[in-house]
Amino acid sequence: MNLYNLDIERGILSAILFDGKVYEDVAAILTPKDFYLPFHQAVFETMEELYKKDLPIDEVFLKDELSKKNKFDEELFFEILGTAPIEAVEAYARELKDMATKRELIHLSNEIKKMVLEEDKRAIEEVEAIQSKLFSIATSNLSGDFKNSRKIMNDTLEFIKKQAAKKNKIVTGLDTGFSELNRMTSGFGEGDLIILAARPSMGKTALALNIGLNVLKQNKGVAIFSLEMPAEQLMLRMLSAAGRIPLQDIRKGNLSSEDWSKLSVIADDLAEKPLFVDDEGNINIHTIRAKLRKLKAQNPELSLAIIDYLQLIASDQRERHLAIAEISRSLKLLARELEIPIIALSQLNRALESRPNKRPMLSDLRESGAIEQDADIIMFIYRDDVYKAMEARQKQKEAMEKGKAVEVDFQEKEVEDAEIIIGKQRNGPTGTVEMLFHKKYTLFTDKVSEVNEIEMNEADINVDMPQI
Structure with missing residues (x-):
């Protein structure tokens, strides 16, 4: 040789x-x-x-x-x-x-x-x-050549024809399972890096898992890198959301016979889905890249990867902003290479807590420069009731310390309003998608469809009610 x-x-x-x-x-x-x-x-x-x-x-x-x-x-x-x-x-x-x-x-x-x-x-x-x-x-060793105008035009026309052949004209990318989010984004595109960011307890992991569940329902593969919680805990959340069985009941095993039957059916169904979870806590971007490449080669149906979460990825870089820059750029290149969207969860700075309006902005992203540059879509989760509950608990605590009784006019809800704020979208509009968050099930649902369903049910009841 x-x-x-x-x-x-x-x-x-x-x-x-x-x-x-x-x-x-x-x-x-x-x-x-x-x-x-x-x-x-x-x-x-x-x-x-x-x-x-x-x-x-x-x-x-x-x-x-x-x-x-x-x-x-x-x-x-x-x-x-x-x-x-x-x-x-x-x-x-x-x-x-x-x-x-x-x-x-x-x-x-x-x-x-x-x-x-x-x-x-x-x-x-x-x-x-x-x-x-x-x-x-x-x-x-890569030496890609420039594409000439004819090559680009032929590829572009093929893409347009492919999209025109789809029955669902709204969704041209990966169906998220949420109608309003699909309408705003047209689905997640192949090669897209999607950043899903929020303050703690807003439901980052829940929304990412909900999207993952919806993709699995389409018999498409989903890979999850869970750097924060074991795979079993993720599965508990997915079972709760999929079956609308309270998460606490599942954790305690406190289930009715009806819930057991429902859980059994859902578990059998999920067990057959192309779901892959890596819960190794200390993992770097090179290992993520190697594992995803191998997984994609072995499972061509892999259509989505979820990283929970970005700031926990290990790095040799001592300066944190350089580490995040390397990680975000690598994830974007990996998404393009594998031709799948990658959702990376991200923390937000505490600075927004001091603002009267606590809705997140792009500047609230930790080490925001590199992330904002590399991401195709940046989404924030905001639930006003989380802050109202925090304020109510703080008032109670302060009153108790002073030996006073205080009546709190805030009552926690089982179903809360949630806003998915699209702060950046490279190929589409920015704006807010309204959803509902079912706390018992760690489940997000479309607000419009839920309200319409309730109104239809009420209408049915009014029609069927016998006159007195």
Whole structure:
């Protein structure tokens, strides 16, 4: 197996010297380190410098610049000049790139052996480091070409035809199961990064799981990375929401025979769905990427990934804003690569608690700059009753400390109004979607459909009531 070819290296460099315009074709594929011979690396690096300075890439300028850096070798330079220029330069450049990648893989294999035998690290840390380096090699080997206008137009027309063939004209992406949310977003698009953010206790996990349940009902695959709670707790919530059985009753096993029957049916149904949960608490973005790639390859029906939540993803970056920037960018690239939407839950800053109007804004996102830039959709959850309940409890506490009795006019509801605020949408409008939150079941429902259903039921009762 050949890991280098000096004749090809000299032929490519000779072709550039023969025609400087060839450099652009080669530079789109190769970097200086892709050349095996150090002098050839120095020559190509100097060609790059001349190109950036808008100077001719010829024998005179190249020799002068190499001499200034004390990297000029007359014998090797004349070998390049004496080599016939390669004609199919792009094909040979790709062959050279392939050899360079193989050299990097061999170097990595030696590094792995040294790491395992000499470094005192946990196996999982070594695996993560290896995955990161392997991904770096893989991405450096990518050399996607520009798409010309005809190619783009053909792909675009095919997309339009595909959407026109769908029966549901409103939903062009992944159906969220919520009619108003679908209307605002047209469904979640392939390759979209969706940020779902809220303050604690607003229902981030509940809404993400509800969307996941709705996707599962369409017999499409859902992957969940739960960094905060075990898989069993997530399943309890899903069973409660799917069967409208109080979560506390399920946790205690305090169920009627009717509820047991309902739970049994739902459990059997969910057990057959393509649902995959990873509840490893300490996980980094490289491991998430590797696991999702493998899962997608094994299960092509995978249509949605949920990360609960973004700030808990481990990172080697010491500065938190740099870590979040790396994570959010990686998630966006991963969504595009796998062609599925990824929902990443996110915390909000406490600053909004001091505002009279506590509805979240984009600036309330923790480390908001990178997240806001990478996300295609940013959604916030706001429930006014959560703050009213907090204020009522605070008043009671203060009154009790002063030895006074206080009457609180707020009464907690089983079903609360909820607002899903779309703060950013790259390909659609922003605005607010009204929903209802059923606390007992950790279940969000469309407000319009629920109200209509209640009105219809009341109308039915009025019709069927016998006259007195």
